[in-house]
Structures are given as structure tokens and as C-alpha cells.
Amino acid sequence: MLNLPIEFKDKYQKLLGNDEAEKMFSAMDQESKKAYRINPLKFENNVSYDKTEEVPDIPNAFYGEVSGQDPEWVSGTVYSQDPSAMFPAWIANVQAGEKVLDLCAAPGGKSTALGQALKGEGLLVANEISASRVKALRENIERWGISNALITNNDSFALAKVFPQFFDKILVDAPCSGEGMFRKNPEAIEYWSPEYVQTCQDRQQEILEQAVKMLKPGGKLIYSTCTFSPEEDEEIVSWLVKNYKMEIQPITMINSDKVSHGRPEWGSVDHLERTLRFWPQDNLGEGQFAAILKMPGELGKENSKKSKKKKKDKRNNLSLTKDEKEYIAKVLDKFNLPKEISDWQKRALVRKDHVFIPAISEQNLKGLNIVNDGLELGILKKKRFEPGHHLAEALGQVEQKNVINLSSEEDYMSYLHGETVKVDTDLRGFVLVAFNKMIFSFGKIAGNGVLKNFYPKGLRILKKD
Numbered sequence: 001m002l003n004l005p006i007e008f009k010d011k012y013q014k015l016l017g018n019d020e021a022e023k024m025f026s027a028m029d030q031e032s033k034k035a036y037r038i039n040p041l042k043f044e045n046n047v048s049y050d051k052t053e054e055v056p057d058i059p060n061a062f063y064g065e066v067s068g069q070d071p072e073w074v075s076g077t078v079y080s081q082d083p084s085a086m087f088p089a090w091i092a093n094v095q096a097g098e099k100v101l102d103l104c105a106a107p108g109g110k111s112t113a114l115g116q117a118l119k120g121e122g123l124l125v126a127n128e129i130s131a132s133r134v135k136a137l138r139e140n141i142e143r144w145g146i147s148n149a150l151i152t153n154n155d156s157f158a159l160a161k162v163f164p165q166f167f168d169k170i171l172v173d174a175p176c177s178g179e180g181m182f183r184k185n186p187e188a189i190e191y192w193s194p195e196y197v198q199t200c201q202d203r204q205q206e207i208l209e210q211a212v213k214m215l216k217p218g219g220k221l222i223y224s225t226c227t228f229s230p231e232e233d234e235e236i237v238s239w240l241v242k243n244y245k246m247e248i249q250p251i252t253m254i255n256s257d258k259v260s261h262g263r264p265e266w267g268s269v270d271h272l273e274r275t276l277r278f279w280p281q282d283n284l285g286e287g288q289f290a291a292i293l294k295m296p297g298e299l300g301k302e303n304s305k306k307s308k309k310k311k312k313d314k315r316n317n318l319s320l321t322k323d324e325k326e327y328i329a330k331v332l333d334k335f336n337l338p339k340e341i342s343d344w345q346k347r348a349l350v351r352k353d354h355v356f357i358p359a360i361s362e363q364n365l366k367g368l369n370i371v372n373d374g375l376e377l378g379i380l381k382k383k384r385f386e387p388g389h390h391l392a393e394a395l396g397q398v399e400q401k402n403v404i405n406l407s408s409e410e411d412y413m414s415y416l417h418g419e420t421v422k423v424d425t426d427l428r429g430f431v432l433v434a435f436n437k438m439i440f441s442f443g444k445i446a447g448n449g450v451l452k453n454f455y456p457k458g459l460r461i462l463k464k465d
């Protein structure tokens with residue numbers, strides 16, 4: 001049984017009434033609900049999991065557990081995510097070509113969903129303030145095969161300087177008191193106090209003050225938390241409406257009766273019932289709050305012919321030489337390229353031997369700590385080119401012929417451990433490596449049929465003795 005603080009219980013008994021509060025506390029003693037999303041970007045996405053129970057309203061999402069060693073996970077074919085946490089990115093209703101910022105992004109559950117909705121067009125800036133957490137964000141975006149994300153490790157002040165009135169949509173999945181996660185992470189209970197809730201509200205306002213500066217007129221802010229406290233939910237939304245004249249938008253993409261609405265009496269502006277609340281007693285997933293707010297003005301007005309014209313990349317000094325292009329083409333020509341990579345010869349740049357297609361070309365990114373810009377194609381090594389892991393995951397978007405599908409679980413695990421594997425094939429040189437048809441790495445086959453391991457060292461799974 002969860003050891004909930006007395007002040008927490010008192011607060012929700014007052015807010016909800018005794019009966020509803022009891023339902024909430026007893027639901028918090030049940031097991032948390034696990035679920036996963038299937039990646040629509042991947043060509044092979046026939047997963048081995050049970051698909052009987054769908055997560056309501058979310059396409060390609062099902063209840064069930066995923067292991068980090070499954071080929072489905074390793075190949076970026078599924079993402080394990082709390083079902084309620086799937087909603088903020090879904091209601092953002094991102095369209096291909098938009099400019100989207102995920103301001104508090106790690107480990108990337110919502111960034112992967114926002115990125116997949118862009119379908120390789122437009123831009124996702126995925127930012128995370130914590131240097132340790134940004135690593136997982138990068139891994140997850142790469143696995144998902146997203147090619148047009150700029151991953152940054154900054155605070156919101158630094159981003160606001162570089163991107164004034166720039167984005168169509170911004171998701172602020174704010175750091176919060178995490179009350180909705182108590183049953184999943186009971187250690188979060190230890191941090192909780194009424195003062196901590198207030199500290200979280202202050203921090204949310206500080207982040208949001210910068211976020212609104214980055215929205216275009218008419219742009220949309222999706223604000224979410226995984227907490228129940230009105231101070232961090234309805235009160236924050238009220239503050240946004242009052243301070244920035246933002247409008248709370250109706251959310252039309254939800255049909256499930258397991259999704260509740262914000263409480264007008266817990267804030268101080270109209271239309272709070274348009275916001276969404278996820279309660280454990282509604283039995284969908286963990287606790288969550290989500291709202292969409294629109295900036296005054298209309299989108300698209302700034303899209304004059306002049307601003308539509310593609311600006312030239314200022315980074316001419318990073319261009320590839322003719323020889324470098326030839327080394328790269330020798331490898332890439334063996335694969336079927338998704339459309340966003342097909343014009344790599346025009347767009348790819350090289351920095352410190354790393355060849356990449358930038359996610360963003362016209363913007364001056366000075367002042368940002370860039371973790372990854374777009375799609376890393378690979379590394380130039382003297383007169384040859386070694387394709388990179390991110391490229392392998394992106395190539396999984398389309399049918400590939402130059403693939404070795406490992407024939408046993410044993411070979412698959414050996415590969416994840418970083419070992420070489422003997423393969424029975426006529427293929428030679430760089431190949432994509434798959435298991436159960438799901439592409440998860442590059443490898444290189446030598447003349448003797450030995451598959452050299454190119455699974456990145458940082459992702460390898462340690463062998464148990």
C-alpha cells in the first residue's frame with residue numbers, strides 16, 4: 001500500500017469529496033498500466049506482442065509490456081509509454097512541415113510521437129536541460145528513425161534567444177510534483193510537500209515565460225504535467241490566459257469516457273473544462289493533465305513570398321568535397337533511401353569527419369549546446385565512409401534488400417553484446433542487420449562470411465557471466 005502523506009490525502013478529500021478521493025487513493029494502490037506505441041515510420045512493424053487491448057483514441061497503441069532487449073525496442077519499432085502520457089503529443093495534432101518544439105523532452109516519449117507526425121518534413125527541436133537525460137533522448141529519437149530533429153541541451157532562456165516567434169507548436173511537458181506517478185515511482189512521494197508543489201508552479205511559470213516568446217502569433221502551446229495539483233494545472237493555464245491573452249482550445253480528438261476534464265472551479269478563467277485530466281480511478285493509465293492554448297493572432301501571416309524562399313545554408317565551409325561524396329555514395333548506393341535522405345548530395349555537411357543532413361539550415365544556432373543536428377549519416381575515415389547507427393534506423397523506413405536477418409535468438413544476443421556472428425550469405429561489405437525482420441544496426445560482412453559488429457558501443461548489452 002502506498003504511504004501517501006496526510007496533507008496530500010486531506011487536500012484531495014477537500015477537492016474531490018470523500019467518495020471520489022477514496023476511489024483515487026485505492027486506484028493508486030493498484031498496479032500501474034503499461035502500454036506501448038508502434039512506430040508507423042518503420043517499414044517492418046509486425047510486432048510479436050499481444051494487441052488485444054487498444055489504448056483508447058491513440059492510433060497504433062496497445063496495453064502490454066515491452067523489454068529493452070526485444071528486437072521491437074532495439075529497432076525502434078515500439079516505444080514503451082504510460083498510456084496517459086501518449087495524449088499530449090497526440091492532441092498536438094502535428095502536421096508534416098510544421099516547426100515544433102518539445103521543450104522538456106527527455107527521455108523522448110513525446111518527441112518520438114511529435115517527430116513521427118512530421119513524416120520527415122518540417123522541424124522538431126527536442127530540448128532537454130539535463131545533460132545526463134539528453135543522452136536517452138538522443139538514443140530514442142535515433143531509434144525511432146527521425147531525421148529532422150535538432151536535439152539541444154539548454155535551458156529555455158537560451159532557446160528563446162535563438163528562436164523568437166519561430167514555432168507553430170510547442171509542447172511543454174513540464175517538470176512537476178509527479179503526483180500522477182506515485183504508484184509507478186513511489187519514491188516520488190518522498191519529495192512531495194505543499195511547498196514542493198509551489199516550487200514546481202514557480203518553475204513552470206519560468207519555463208512558460210520563455211516558451212511563449214518562441215510561439216508564432218496564432219501558434220499553439222500544449223501544456224502537460226503528470227500531476228493532479230490544481231496549482232500546476234488549472235492555475236497555470238489560468239495564469240497563461242491572463243498574462244498572455246492565450247485562448248484555451250477545445251480538444252476534439254478524444255472520444256474515450258476514461259478521459260476527464262479540467263475543473264473550472266480550480267482555476268480562474270473561462271473554458272477550463274476544455275482541458276484534460278487523467279485520473280487513476282478512470283483506469284486508463286497514470287495521472288496526467290493536458291491543455292492546448294493558442295497565442296493571439298493568426299498563423300501563416302508571416303509566410304510572405306520572401307520568407308518562404310529557401311535561404312542558403314550559411315555553413316558553406318562544411319560542404320562535402322567531390323571525393324568525399326564519392327566515398328559516401330559507394331556505401332549509400334547499396335541501400336534504398338527514404339525520400340528525406342534521397343537528396344543527401346545537395347544537403348549533407350561534414351563537421352569533424354561526421355557527415356550529417358542538418359535538420360535546420362537557415363537559422364543561426366549560436367549559443368546553443370547542440371547534441372545532434374538532423375540525421376547523422378556516418379563518419380569519413382581517410383578515403384572511406386563508415387555508415388552510422390542513426391542512418392541504419394532511418395533506413396528501416398523503407399524496404400531494404402541489402403539486409404542480413406539474424407537466424408537465431410543466440411546470434412541476436414551475441415550481436416547486442418558486441419560480438420561477431422557467422423552468417424550464411426553471399427552479401428559482402430556493409431549490410432543492415434535485422435532480427436525478426438526488424439532492422440536495428442549496420443554490420444560488415446567479410447570474405448569469410450563473418451559479420452563484423454557495428455552496433456554502437458554505448459548501446460551494447462553487457463553479457464551476464
Ligand SMILES: C[S@@+](CC[C@H](N)C(=O)[O-])C[C@H]1O[C@@H](n2cnc3c(N)ncnc32)[C@H](O)[C@@H]1O
Nearest residue numbers: 104105106107108109110129130156173174175
Ligand atoms: C516530465 S519530464 C519530460 C518527459 C518527456 N516529455 C517524455 O515524454 O519522455 C520533464 C523534463 O523536464 C526537464 N526539466 C527540468 N527543468 C527544466 C527546465 N527549467 N527547462 C527545461 N526542461 C526542464 C527534466 O529534466 C525532465 O526531463
